[in-house]
Amino acid sequence: MWDYITERQSQLLYQGYQHLSLVIQCVVLATVIAVVLAVLVHRNPKIASAAEGISAVGLTIPSFALLGLLIPLAGIGTATSVVAVTFYATLPILRNAVVGLAGVDATLVESARGMGMGRLRTLVRIELPLAWPVILAGVRVSAQMSMGIAAIAAYVLGPGLGSFIFTGLTQIGGANALNSALVGTLGVVLLALVLDALLLGVGRLTTPRGIRV
Numbered sequence: 001m002w003d004y005i006t007e008r009q010s011q012l013l014y015q016g017y018q019h020l021s022l023v024i025q026c027v028v029l030a031t032v033i034a035v036v037l038a039v040l041v042h043r044n045p046k047i048a049s050a051a052e053g054i055s056a057v058g059l060t061i062p063s064f065a066l067l068g069l070l071i072p073l074a075g076i077g078t079a080t081s082v083v084a085v086t087f088y089a090t091l092p093i094l095r096n097a098v099v100g101l102a103g104v105d106a107t108l109v110e111s112a113r114g115m116g117m118g119r120l121r122t123l124v125r126i127e128l129p130l131a132w133p134v135i136l137a138g139v140r141v142s143a144q145m146s147m148g149i150a151a152i153a154a155y156v157l158g159p160g161l162g163s164f165i166f167t168g169l170t171q172i173g174g175a176n177a178l179n180s181a182l183v184g185t186l187g188v189v190l191l192a193l194v195l196d197a198l199l200l201g202v203g204r205l206t207t208p209r210g211i212r213v
Contacts, residue, residue, distance in 0.1 A: 004179040012161075012187065019160030020191050022153075023146045026082060030089035030146075031139055038097030039123065048098050055095040063088070063152045071156060081150065081158030088149050089142045096138025100131030129208050136203050140196060147192040151184070161187045 005012065041047040066084055074080040104127045112122045128135075154162025161184045168181025 001179050001182065004176055005183060008183075012164075012183065015159070015161050015163065016187055016191060019147075019150055019162075019188065020195065022078075022081060022085060022150050022159055023143060023191075023195065026085040026150075027089050027139060027143050027146055030086050030142060031093055031135075033086070034090045034093035034097050034138075035128075035135065037094055038101055042098050042101040048102060051098055052095050055091040058091045059088070063149055064155065067153065067156050076156045078159060080156045081153035081160075084153055085146050085149050089146045092141045092145065093135065093138040096141075097131065097135045100134030101127055103134065104130045133203070133207055136199070136207070140199050143195050143199060144192050147188050147195070151188050161191075 037051065041051050063084065066087065067080060070080045070083055074083055108126055108130070109122055112126050113119075117125065150158065150160050151162035151165055154160060154166050164180045164184030164187070168177045168179070168184065171177040171180070
């Protein structure tokens with residue numbers, strides 16, 4: 001296996017970079033979408049409950065099925081991969097964002113409003129910072145899940161390490177088939193660990209000191 005890795009070092013590094021870049025960009029986009037949706041619905045319990053339900057149901061959709069449905073709309077390649085990864089990445093973040101915002105003490109919000117803070121300022125200065133640890137937990141779950149989804153996106157010729165996995169699986173019994181599948185899988189796991197460590201650092205930097213665990 002070591003010979004296989006050294007012979008393809010530049011390819012592995014490039015596709016590993018593509019994989020990580022795809023996941024990070026999709027998770028950032030998913031975070032923005034999820035937080036905006038959560039802000040819009042969290043004050044209405046019925047709509048918020050529906051959003052959580054949709055998040056749970058959305059996660060049950062098989063990724064291969066979604067990719068197949070997206071091919072006629074977005075074609076084969078990066079665009080379909082981005083849509084699929086962003087879709088799955090949004091769901092756990094949305095659920096956590098709704099829960100996090102709903103868990104903010106209402107008395108704190110009322111006190112801020114009583115001090116003359118507008119709704120937007122209260123959201124930015126009070127609600128989102130207090131909900132951020134819960135939202136970030138959803139982001140971490142989303143990032144780990146997105147690593148796997150991005151690998152499956154190689155089915156539609158998406159960028160990343162998934163191509164090594166699919167090459168190995170389609171050439172079972174052939175030379176280097178096992179090495180290809182193992183290298184792709186281990187590469188995805190390694191990237192997932194690196195990204196989770198980065199998110200832990202982001203959490204330390206962005207979570208208000210008074211509510212750090």
